[in-house]
Amino acid sequence: EAGVAxxxxxxxxxxxxxxxxxxxxxxxHATLYWYQQILGQGPKLLIQFQxxxxxxxxxxxxxxFSAERLKGVDSTLKxxxxxxxxxxxxxxxxxxxxxxxxxxxxxxxxxxxxVL
Amino acid sequence: AQKVTQAQTEIxxxxxxxxxxxxxxETRDTTYYLxxxxxxxxxxxxxxxxxxxFDEQNEISGRYSWNFQKSTSSFNFTxxxxxxVDSAVYFCALSEALGKGGSEKLVFGKGTKxxxxx
Numbered sequence: 059e060a061g062v063a064x065x066x067x068x069x070x071x072x073x074x075x076x077x078x079x080x081x082x083x084x085x086x087h088a089t090l091y092w093y094q095q096i097l098g099q100g101p102k103l104l105i106q107f108q109x110x111x112x113x114x115x116x117x118x119x120x121x122x123f124s125a126e127r128l129k130g131v132d133s134t135l136k137x138x139x140x141x142x143x144x145x146x147x148x149x150x151x152x153x154x155x156x157x158x159x160x161x162x163x164x165x166x167x168x169x170x171x172x173v174l
Numbered sequence: 175a176q177k178v179t180q181a182q183t184e185i186x187x188x189x190x191x192x193x194x195x196x197x198x199x200e201t202r203d204t205t206y207y208l209x210x211x212x213x214x215x216x217x218x219x220x221x222x223x224x225x226x227x228f229d230e231q232n233e234i235s236g237r238y239s240w241n242f243q244k245s246t247s248s249f250n251f252t253x254x255x256x257x258x259v260d261s262a263v264y265f266c267a268l269s270e271a272l273g274k275g276g277s278e279k280l281v282f283g284k285g286t287k288x289x290x291x292x
Binding site: 061098099100101102103106114147149151162163164165166167168170 | 178216217218219220221224265267279280282283284285
């Protein structure tokens with residue numbers, strides 16, 4: 059079974075530029091998550107989708123970050139404009155949704171963003 | 175608010191030594207879940223274990239064991255006879271009761287970097 063795919067793996071941009079990350083979840087997984095992992099810290103949830111609807115985006119800096127999941131499969135996370143403090147690894151995860159049973163989150167390899 | 179503290183930033187051991195990674199959590203929920211994840215250099219988080227707040231039994235899986243103590247709000251992880259392949263960053267995480275979709279919002283600690291030297 060293919061895992062969660064993310065691209066690009068690495069990205070270097072100048073501050074105030076825009077950037078987009080792509081995630082393809084495991085086939086059949088209805089729930090998709092984007093996490094931000096700053097160096098030396100644990101991942102922090104930015105946004106959770108259930109199919110193409112947002113379940114939780116309470117920690118997403120909405121003035122500069124946006125995410126979409128059209129058709130309930132692939133997802134794109136965008137930062138516009140980027141700041142130095144956005145330098146981090148952006149992790150995508152997915153899980154099969156079968157309420158009320160707990161479903162494991164499977165993580166992708168992440169995209170490492172460096173903002174100069 | 176939920177919080178997870180992993181006081182050990184880095185640990186270095188020699189192969190075959192036993193090592194314990196500490197995790198202390200804070201939550202006001204009576205129902206919650208605790209996790210351990212491994213993050214090897216490749217970057218992907220690998221799920222190791224999930225325990226619910228009503229199950230305080232210790233668990234053993236091969237060389238891995240977990241000690242859950244509600245009285246001290248701790249969920250420690252021990253690797254017995256460590257191996258070089260165990261070198262990774264280990265994260266403890268906490269979530270509240272099942273949310274929408276059967277999944278949970280995870281709150282992670284800062285992680286403990288374990289280096290196992292040959």
